[in-house]
Amino acid sequence: MDKQDKKMDEIVVLDFGSQYSHLICRRIREANVYCELLPYNTPAKVLKEMNPKGIIFSGGPASVYAKDAPKPDKQIFSMGKPILGICYGHQVLVDNFGGKVKRAASREYGRAGLVIDDNADLFKSLGSGINCWMSHGDAADKVPDGFQVLAHTENSQSAAIGNKDKKMYGIQFHPEVVHTERGVQILKNFAQEIAGAKPEWDMQSFIDTTIKEIREKVGKKRVLAAVSGGIDSTTVAALLHRAIGDQLQCVFVNTGLLRQDEETEVVRLFKEHLDIDLIYVDAEKRFLRKLKGVTDPEKKRKIIGEEFANEFVAVAKKHGPFQWLAQGTLYPDVIESGVSKGPAAVIKTHHNVGGLPKWLHLKVIEPLRYLYKDEVRKVARLLGVPDELLKRHPFPGPGLAVRIVGEITPEKTRIAKHASKIVEDELKVAGYYDKVWQAYAAVGDDRAVGVLGDERVYGHIVMIRVVESVDAMTADWTRLPYEVIERMSNRITNEVEGATWVTYAVSSKPPATIEPQ
Ligand code: XMP
Numbered sequence: 001m002d003k004q005d006k007k008m009d010e011i012v013v014l015d016f017g018s019q020y021s022h023l024i025c026r027r028i029r030e031a032n033v034y035c036e037l038l039p040y041n042t043p044a045k046v047l048k049e050m051n052p053k054g055i056i057f058s059g060g061p062a063s064v065y066a067k068d069a070p071k072p073d074k075q076i077f078s079m080g081k082p083i084l085g086i087c088y089g090h091q092v093l094v095d096n097f098g099g100k101v102k103r104a105a106s107r108e109y110g111r112a113g114l115v116i117d118d119n120a121d122l123f124k125s126l127g128s129g130i131n132c133w134m135s136h137g138d139a140a141d142k143v144p145d146g147f148q149v150l151a152h153t154e155n156s157q158s159a160a161i162g163n164k165d166k167k168m169y170g171i172q173f174h175p176e177v178v179h180t181e182r183g184v185q186i187l188k189n190f191a192q193e194i195a196g197a198k199p200e201w202d203m204q205s206f207i208d209t210t211i212k213e214i215r216e217k218v219g220k221k222r223v224l225a226a227v228s229g230g231i232d233s234t235t236v237a238a239l240l241h242r243a244i245g246d247q248l249q250c251v252f253v254n255t256g257l258l259r260q261d262e263e264t265e266v267v268r269l270f271k272e273h274l275d276i277d278l279i280y281v282d283a284e285k286r287f288l289r290k291l292k293g294v295t296d297p298e299k300k301r302k303i304i305g306e307e308f309a310n311e312f313v314a315v316a317k318k319h320g321p322f323q324w325l326a327q328g329t330l331y332p333d334v335i336e337s338g339v340s341k342g343p344a345a346v347i348k349t350h351h352n353v354g355g356l357p358k359w360l361h362l363k364v365i366e367p368l369r370y371l372y373k374d375e376v377r378k379v380a381r382l383l384g385v386p387d388e389l390l391k392r393h394p395f396p397g398p399g400l401a402v403r404i405v406g407e408i409t410p411e412k413t414r415i416a417k418h419a420s421k422i423v424e425d426e427l428k429v430a431g432y433y434d435k436v437w438q439a440y441a442a443v444g445d446d447r448a449v450g451v452l453g454d455e456r457v458y459g460h461i462v463m464i465r466v467v468e469s470v471d472a473m474t475a476d477w478t479r480l481p482y483e484v485i486e487r488m489s490n491r492i493t494n495e496v497e498g499a500t501w502v503t504y505a506v507s508s509k510p511p512a513t514i515e516p517q
Contacts, residue, residue: 008209009197010034011190012052014042016060016070016088022332023176024058024086024187026372031188032199037335044075054082054167054195057089059174063103063138064088064095082167082195084122084187087136090170094161097144097168104155108134108172111179112153114160122150122162122169124189126182132159133179136172167194203378207239210367214243218324223248223365224316225326226308227278228397229258229266231390232328232368234274235376238383239367240326241276248326249319250276253311255304256284256413257399260421273386279319283311291401291408297517300408304398309356316360325362329369330376393424393438394472402515405444411498412460415443418496419462423488427466430484437469439478441492442516443499450493450500459500462492466504467514475509 011028015021015037028035033053038046040060047055055076062069077083077096085093091101114132116123132153140158143149150169151160162169169190175183191197223240227233227250240248250270254263263280270278290303316322356362368376377390396402403420404412419441427433446461464485469475489502505512 008034008200010036010050010052011054011056011195011197012042012047012050013037013056013058014040014072014089016040016058016092017062018059018087020174020176021058022335024056026374027176027184027187028056028191029201029372029375030184031191032201033188033191033197034201035191040070040072042073044073044079047073047076047081048079052081053197054084054191056190057083057085057092059087059089059135062088064091064101077168082190083169084190084194085168085170086176087172087174088138090161090172091138091140093168093170094140094144094147097147097163099140099144099147100142101138102141103137104139108136108139108153108155110134112155112159112173114151114153114173116151116160118148118150118162121164121194122160122171122186122189124193126185130181131179132173132175132181132183133177134159134173139172140170169194203375203382206371206375207242207379207382210239211243214240214365214367217365218244218247221247221323222321223324223326224312224320224322224362225250226312227252227266227270228395229262229269229389230328230395231373231376231380231385231392232330234269234385234389235380235383236326236328236367237270237276238274238380238385240365241274242383246277248276249279249322251279251281251312251315253281253283253308255287255308255399257287257304257401257408259395259399259424260417269386269389274384279315281311281315283307286311288408288410293407295406297402300401300517301398304401313357313360316362322360322362324365325356325360327364327366329366331368331370331372334369391434393433393436396515402517403440403442405442405516407445412443415460415462415496415499416441419443419464419492419499422491422495423464423466426484426488426491430481432466432478432480432484435468436478437467437472437475438514439464439466441465441502444516448501452500457498457500459498461501461503462496462499463503463505463516464488465514465516467509469509469514472514475514477506477508480504 013024025035025037112134115129139156143158143161147161147163149158150162153159160171175186225237227237237250270276290307400416423439423441427439442463443460447458448461450457450459466478467475468478492499492502
């Protein structure tokens with residue numbers, strides 16, 4: 001993987017802590033230039049080895065004059081590389097070259113009119129002005145020697161500056177957010193025109209080079225891959241299958257905690273659509289047995305993770321030996337483990353195929369480790385993964401275990417599956433399925449009296465949860481029309497045996513979470 005990447009022109013973003021740092025990286029990639037996000041204190045030596053075409057300093061919450069203000073390695077300024085500083089990054093540049101930054105008289109947050117004074121390079125093809133997005137308390141007061149003003153706003157006389165000889169530029173606003181008109185063009189101008197990076201990054205070329213790299217890396221050895229039917233593991237399998245064919249062995253474990261008929265659909269997807277051979281493990285009974293009597297959510301997750309590993313080891317032993325284990329790690333996971341600024345509180349432990357015994361001696365291959373989720377979708381589409389799967393809502397690893405409150409019993413599992421299917425179907429009919437992030441029906445031990453025919457039934461209360469979200473970090477409950485909720489409720493109480501009442505969850509995240517467990 002690494003060798004190939006080095007051949008491709010790239011831009012590096014140094015992360016000074018802005019919530020938008022990731023976005024800069026994504027926008028540069030949208031301009032078809034490969035881009036990586038690295039910590040702000042990455043040594044110049046490392047950057048010299050990487051030899052990027054240009055470097056971007058991201059924004060950040062600090063003030064350059066604060067005692068512990070994050071600063072880049074000074075040597076970076078004498079590497080001869082084009083640099084673009086954004087917001088805090090702009091102030092780092094100003095400060096480094098002897099300009100002055102101070103608390104702005106009037107802070108700028110939100111939309112501002114940017115008047116372009118020079119549209120020769122950074123603002124090429126942007127005309128005389130755009131609306132831009134500001135978010136800062138400090139501003140450049142004195143522009144450093146050698147720099148000239150390229151654009152200004154009403155409150156900021158040096159909203160954009162540049163030193164054309166050194167190819168160093170600073171902008172006070174955020175070109176990476178959608179509120180800045182044609183912001184991608186500014187980043188593209190920096191990457192392609194100023195830094196001279198070739199636009200070599202697109203998903204078809206990613207597929208071609210990755211297939212070559214997988215072949216070189218794996219040789220004649222065998223690879224084991226756990227698939228769930230989700231986009232990431234399916235894409236990993238499709239890529240590996242293109243690269244090494246039958247040397248790939250996919251395993252699908254039916255935990256009994258999947259969505260209705262999901263096991264059948266996954267097997268069909270692999271066999272019919274992707275032509276990939278799959279070992280199907282029916283572990284439903286074993287999972288249920290291990291989970292019997294367990295009510296604590298974290299304990300459930302732990303048991304599921306362990307049992308998953310057991311099932312996997314059994315397959316590896318029976319069908320092995322394998323030398324590689326494929327995983328669907330994505331770029332945000334890679335960054336999180338490397339650039340983490342401190343341990344985030346663990347609210348829920350998410351499980352993956354971790355915890356495999358060392359004696360299996362499996363080396364890990366992660367073909368998607370450079371991709372963002374939307375890029376994975378594009379790759380999947382190019383590899384022939386059907387749209388139906390690409391549009392399917394994400395589903396948690398431990399499956400229905402996090403949607404069944406209290407002990408997992410066959411009855412509650414049946415109710416959760418059936419009621420969730422009704423929720424999904426009705427959302428599709430109402431045209432809401434593609435607009436929401438996740439939708440399901442959860443069930444617990446709360447009961448309420450209902451009347452079925454003439455009979456009194458003390459049945460389960462089912463909770464419908466439909467949320468909108470961009471990244472699952474925050475979520476808002478969906479304001480579904482009453483008629484849609486009513487149809488769901490009627491169908492659930494009529495069609496799902498043992499369900500007597502239906503509620504609708506109206507808590508957003510935070511303070512609630514998306515799943516009840
Ligand atoms: P919460 O409930 O924490 O969920 O708001 C955020 C997102 O993560 C999914 N989720 C999980 N995914 N293993 C997973 O792979 C887990 O243990 C797990 N728990 C929650 C959840 O579906 C939502 O999209």
